[in-house]
Amino acid sequence: MSDDLLPETRRALRHRLATAQVEGRAPSAVAAVVRDGRPVWTQGWGEDADGDRQYRIGSISKTFVTVLVMRLRDEGLISLTDPLGAHLPGTVAGDALIRDLLAHTAGLPAESPGPWWERTAGTLRPALGDVLGPDHQVHPAGERHHYSNPGFALLGALVEKLRGQDWGTVLRQEILEPLGMSRTSLRPVAPHASGWAVHPHADVLLPEPLTDTGRMGPAGQIWSTADDLSRFAAFLLAGDDRVLGAESVDRMRMPSSAPAAASWDSGYGLGMQLLRRDGRLLSGHTGSMPGFVATVWTSPDDDLATVVLANCTSGLPVPTVAADLLELVASREPRIPAPWTPLPTVDPELLALAGHWYWGPSAYVLKPRADGWLELISGGPRGARLRPDGNGEWVGTNGYFDGERLRLIRDADGAVTHLDLGTFVFTRQPYDPPDVIPGGVDPAGWRGSDVRADPARAGGVDLGE
Template sequence: MSSIPTELLPDTRRALVHRLATGQVQGRAPSVVAAVVRDGRPVWVDGWGTVDGRVPDGDVQYRIGSITKTFVAVLVLRLRDEGRLALTDPLAEYLPGTVAGEVTIGALLAHTAGLVAEAPGPWWERTPGTLRPELPDVLGNDPRVHPAGQRHHYSNPGYALLGALVERLRGQAWGEVLRREVLEPLGMSRTTLLPVAPHATGWAVHPWADVLQAEPAVDTGLMAPAGQLWSTATDLARFAAFLVDGDERVLHPDTVAQMRAPASPPEAKDWDHGYGLGMQLLRRDGRLLAGHTGSMPGFVATVWVSPEDSLGAVVLSNVTSGLAVGSLTADLLRTVAEREPRIPAPWRPLPSVEPQLLEIAGPWYWGPAPHVLRPLADGFLELGPVSGGGRGTRLRPTGDGSWEGLSGYFAGERLRVQRDASGAVSHLDLGTFIFTRQPYHPEGPVPGGVDPAGWRAG
């Protein structure tokens, strides 16, 4: 019986090493380390250049900058999934006393709150957090630069507020909450707020000469949720696998999928980039990638995932600028995806299914448009048009006999099964969209009624 290969082919591995090496040379980076994840497990980890005289491996820490924001978003969405907050809630409901209390939690996650990009005062990435000891110090007196919801405007102080929100609701430092709720369940023991050896030193490379200057590595204090974390290629490979498949111990896969969905408008002339909830989005080589880039003085990093290919890639480097780490990471993904296309897992029947789900499975019609409703695992449903176009959605059970749409036009809408006087299923109601077993069923509750003449030849 054939099985899916778990290791990369030799030619693929050589192509990855070649791209990593040329990136390190052309970017004049002291070192770079990368990893590729396929089907939930790392299949390649390698380094180029040196850290303390040795080629770095997957255990060497680098600062990961704004990838930290994705971790903070996970903590906030855990609170949302527990019912502790809603993304539409204003920040002041849980964190009173800030000058940005009217902005919503969801807007902070998606960078649509209209807040300033940076904290006031000297550049927070190169100065100690003791210069900003209180939350007002990271916002200033007038932090609004755009009306809320009007546009995507990246805000580092916005994520400082989200970190403070986590601390307020959990009653514990956000870094400790992160360790307990995310890092330990995912096995990320080498991801920390402060560096733990072995770790790389951050360097600036002179623009016109091959010489180095060390960069400061400060504790940014209250701004830490915007970019403080240190991690390794091996740890971030585990995180990449989580960003593809989720993990019930941390976040349900559907919540992770929500993080990857666009939540803010792109610039009018730039439709290849976007932002979800704590995740950047990139359309590259015909694929929609999700993840985050990161930079701090002396370091750049990126994690991109392609859920459709079940692939993830990570690149870490200890250079301030010059290395196009986002493009390098995307190229590693493309190399594997094109050379070794994903082999689907074997089809298997559901382990169990409720009889009432079988009762509603099969063809349904919205007007004359045929759709199919299929039961999935864990009581979920999938509704989609037969033609492949039009409106479809995945739905989760709500516990009251209805299902909630999770994607597309019907996201957040309720599907309810309607029965006639005898108890037989008569139709489905999905956010007022009526689905019947026959197209324009003459006895169905079709909005506006059905022509009494019925179907006729032209």
């Protein structure tokens, strides 16, 4: 437990978790809140529930697999637009793009053929070819989001092929050990919760099987604790160069497919679910396996994350509870900004760019940052954050100008005359200097309203008879 939250906030969190555990009739539930990169509240409710007790986390496993795939991309071993078969030959889904597998847009089936893989041993699907049947394409590739567990089994096999080790070993070496997640594993390690089904009409329990799903493991095999998932949530908020940099983690939470027409408040990135709730964009993943439900939500804008784990097959709506816990903290104790301090140093040329710029008559402000980034501030929707590319240009990272280049255009003496951002010309004064404005500028210049009374004075516009 931590004193970093106000007592009334801690009580509200405890009340929400306790109410959820009772109303959901879960044998136990545990939750955590992460702020400023560390857990500030952890609470168990029910039998033997605490932050060090393992629960099965189901499809949160997919986010771990995605981190491993993004590491391969960042090392240049793959491109997200590569077909799977370029690196993992011999599967029926060899034409599927790696990006589409991560985003569930490859058109693959939701489940593996044969008996329900979540309740049967992986020995029923011993070979990689067993995770998909002959009718493996249920939608055209790239057209729509259709959640696919076998797709992540293939991604786990891709990791194994390129690393030359089983995916569990790669997981431990490349994510768990660097982040200090010593209580996360593919098989349960005591102390761990038992998985239960709760009778829908009576307060009695039925034990669920704790299966090893074998080849399907990357879709939902991992066991973890609230303490360990708090470390993982802190990583998802800010990245960690030992595992995956912040820019690549940001790429994971970018929407990668349009939601269904009835679900515009939710979506999917690369191995991360997205949820719009009360004006706040949450990213993370939910998980379920027989006997267990789990959720990790993060809100980078609030520097907050929540974790909820429970040992029941259904009944406790952990995605809603996790979102409620995050909202409780964000609304009661909003993020306090770091103190303003002046820049320690600034490039004089960047400083000379600071101030007002105009795209036509629209006013913008360009602000240099200490790290060499630029921020283009607009009163409308076309502001931008721009990162330096190391060659004297900047690249937009958000909004309308995401991916577009900002160039400094100079005269013969080397002085900057205007900015070119994806062909948008920005000048120090509206439409000045006129010779750099696409289409030119009327030579008569700006004029008053009396021009409307004398069409002949309108300048370069032919108003007709």
